Amino acid sequence: xxxxxxxxxxxxxxxxxxxxxxxxxxxxxxxxxxxxxxxxxxxxxxxxxxxxxxxxxxxxxxxxxxxxxxxxxxxxxxxxxxxxxxxxxxxxxxxxxxxxxxxxxxxxxxxxxxxxxxxxxxxxxxxxxxxxxxxxxxxxxxxxxxxxxxxxxxxxxxxxxxxxxxxxxxxxxxxxxxxxxxxxxxxxxxxxxxxxxxxxxxxxxxxxxxxxxxxxxxxxxxxxxxxxxxxxxxxxxxxxxxxxxxxxxxxxxxxxxxxxxxxxxxxxxxxxxxxxxxxxxxxxxxxxxxxxxxxxxxxxxxxxxxxxxxxxxxxxxxxxxxxxxxxxxxxxxxxxxxxxxxxxxxxxxxxxxxxxxxxxxxxxxxxxxxxxxxxxxxxxxxxxxxxx
Numbered sequence: 001x002x003x004x005x006x007x008x009x010x011x012x013x014x015x016x017x018x019x020x021x022x023x024x025x026x027x028x029x030x031x032x033x034x035x036x037x038x039x040x041x042x043x044x045x046x047x048x049x050x051x052x053x054x055x056x057x058x059x060x061x062x063x064x065x066x067x068x069x070x071x072x073x074x075x076x077x078x079x080x081x082x083x084x085x086x087x088x089x090x091x092x093x094x095x096x097x098x099x100x101x102x103x104x105x106x107x108x109x110x111x112x113x114x115x116x117x118x119x120x121x122x123x124x125x126x127x128x129x130x131x132x133x134x135x136x137x138x139x140x141x142x143x144x145x146x147x148x149x150x151x152x153x154x155x156x157x158x159x160x161x162x163x164x165x166x167x168x169x170x171x172x173x174x175x176x177x178x179x180x181x182x183x184x185x186x187x188x189x190x191x192x193x194x195x196x197x198x199x200x201x202x203x204x205x206x207x208x209x210x211x212x213x214x215x216x217x218x219x220x221x222x223x224x225x226x227x228x229x230x231x232x233x234x235x236x237x238x239x240x241x242x243x244x245x246x247x248x249x250x251x252x253x254x255x256x257x258x259x260x261x262x263x264x265x266x267x268x269x270x271x272x273x274x275x276x277x278x279x280x281x282x283x284x285x286x287x288x289x290x291x292x293x294x295x296x297x298x299x300x301x302x303x304x305x306x307x308x309x310x311x312x313x314x315x316x317x318x319x320x321x322x323x324x325x326x327x328x329x330x331x332x333x334x335x336x337x338x339x340x341x342x343x344x345x346x347x348x349x350x351x352x353x354x355x356x357x358x359x360x361x362x363x364x365x366x367x368x369x370x371x372x373x374x375x376x377x378x379x380x381x382x383x384x385x386x387x388x
Contacts, residue, residue, distance in 0.1 A: 002325065012197075017163030018170045020127050020128070022199060024159035028133040033059065033122055035149045036141075038161035044144045045071075045126040049271075056098045056140075062152075063142035068092060070101060070114075072138045076294030080112040085151030087119035087127050089141070096334060105138040108279045117316055125161035125373045132200065134269030137294040163338070167199075170323035174199035175212070185208075189251045202262045206308055209247065210255030211355045217338035219256035221246035221320040222305050222330075224263035227270060236277070237354060239344035246320050249341065257314060259305050260374065266290065267299030285357040297361075302329030318377045342348055 013019050024034045033046045046059045048070070060068060077084035090104065091114055103110050119127075126139045149156055179376045180194040194206040203217030212218045223246065229239030243258070250256035268290065276289035306329070309315065317328055318339040324341040331337050347355060358364040 001264075012326065013346075015170065018162055018174075018199060020157065020159045021132075021163050021167045023157045024129055025133050025200065028129055028135060029158050031055070031313040032041050033062065033156055034126070035144075035146070035156050035158045036122045036130070036161060036164075037146065037158060038125065041092065041120045041122040041161075042144060042146050042149070043122045043126065043141040044149060044156070045123075045129075047130050047135050048101060048140060049130070049133070049142075051098045051102060053098050055221045056101070058302075059140060063144065066142040066144055067094075068140040068142045070104060070129055070138060072105065072143050073127055075291045075296065076137065077116070079108065079292040079294070082112060082116055084116075084118075087124045089115045089123060091115040091117075095352045098320040102138075105136050106275060106293060108176060108282050108284065118279075121161045125159070125164040128164050129159065130300065131295070134166075134272065136272070168301060168303070169332065172200045172307050175304060175307050175311070177336050178203070185247075187247075187251060194312070196311075198304065204262045204304065204308065205260045206312060207258040207260060208255075208312070209250040209258065212255035212257060212314075212376040216338075217316040217318045218314050219250055219253050219320060219341070220309065220314070220317040221250070221256070221258045221343075222261060222302065222326050223258055224261050224266065224300065227264060228273075235348055235350035238351055242343050244344060246341050249320060249343075256320075257309070259308055261300075261305060263300045266297075266302070268295055285361070286354050287361045289355055298325065300329075301326075302326060303333050306330050306333030306335050322358075 024036075027034045031047055031050050033044055036043050044063055046055070046068075068093055071087055072080075072090065073087050073239055074084040077088045082088065087283045089110070092101070093114070104112060123139075123141055127137055128143060136374045140296060146158075150158075150364045157234050161213045171269040175196055178195045180192060183191050185191055189210055191210075192208040194205070196204050224239075225242055226237060226239035227240075228234035229237045230243055233240055238304065246258060250258065265271050265276065268276065272295070274295060276286070276294055279289040279292055284292060290297050309317065309330075315334070316336040316338050317330070319330065319337060319342060320343055321327065322342055327337050327340060327380050
């Protein structure tokens with residue numbers, strides 16, 4: 001009886017590694033320290049997101065006699081003028097302030113004269129955990145013995161580096177349909193909204209428009225959530241226009257699916273998206289803004305979109321997109337791509353440079369933009385406030 005109860009209780013928690021990463025994410029969201037371990041390395045880590053003078057002082061005290069170092073991505077190291085191909089640790093000097101640390105992490109232009117060394121697997125995993133929490137991609141870290149750390153009260157969550165590397169795949173496998181309902185639109189088209197939930201608590205949705213024929217390739221739009229464009233009509237991007245056009249196209253075709261994915265700011269999250277906007281206002285384009293902040297130019301993974309389609313019994317699609325990465329991502333995840341339909345949205349003075357960067361640097365198929373640039377009588381039109 002006891003054994004049965006223990007076994008039943010254990011199954012509720014899921015794999016050990018996934019439990020620790022879930023709890024570690026919760027701690028990072030709350031801006032609390034987490035112990036990250038790997039073979040031969042144990043680090044007490046603290047997310048830099050929201051760092052202030054008091055939190056920094058408390059963490060320094062908690063780590064003593066060890067001195068915290070700043071861990072940043074290779075992308076951010078390059079932006080600071082440092083040579084790096086992997087995450088690196090910066091040796092902080094005594095009295096380094098929270099503002100100075102945040103400047104090293106998030107300022108567009110700053111010089112760095114600190115000593116560096118390559119980060120180990122535990123530090124790299126802590127960076128990935130910070131990304132998963134959609135915070136700044138940087139952490140403070142100090143070497144500390146595990147037997148010392150586990151004596152802290154309250155107890156500090158321990159996360160294994162290997163579990164962090166597996167978490168994305170585990171999260172996709174954990175995807176489940178949470179609820180669904182019919183939602184009529186203003187256009188008169190009936191839709192069915194299917195809400196999904198994953199192990200991180202993220203909520204994406206499939207909007208089944210009209211009555212698609214699943215015996216044939218289904219028209220599908222993968223759409224990353226964009227609060228500024230989809231809801232408020234921002235002119236800095238073309239996201240809202242693409243969503244409206246895709247919906248109209250699916251209605252005209254008699255049906256299809258829009259996957260509305262919780263991937264704000266190409267996977268960076270809303271707060272980091274606003275940070276990249278500030279960098280763009282200072283002169284960077286959308287790609288360089290992401291990488292200067294320490295991210296890849298696009299942090300999205302389309303494995304979850306493929307899993308959503310499979311759960312809807314949709315495995316052959318005609319994709320409504322200008323982005324070849326989406327085609328590749330779905331194909332690698334087992335979805336058959338039967339064709340592509342472009343979405344040509346309006347070009348304005350505020351999104352022209354954004355669209356130009358997507359075409360020139362990210363390979364987006366924007367033939368109408370290229371034609372517009374070729375016909376432009378004034379090259380100054382291409383210098384406008386930069387977009388997401």
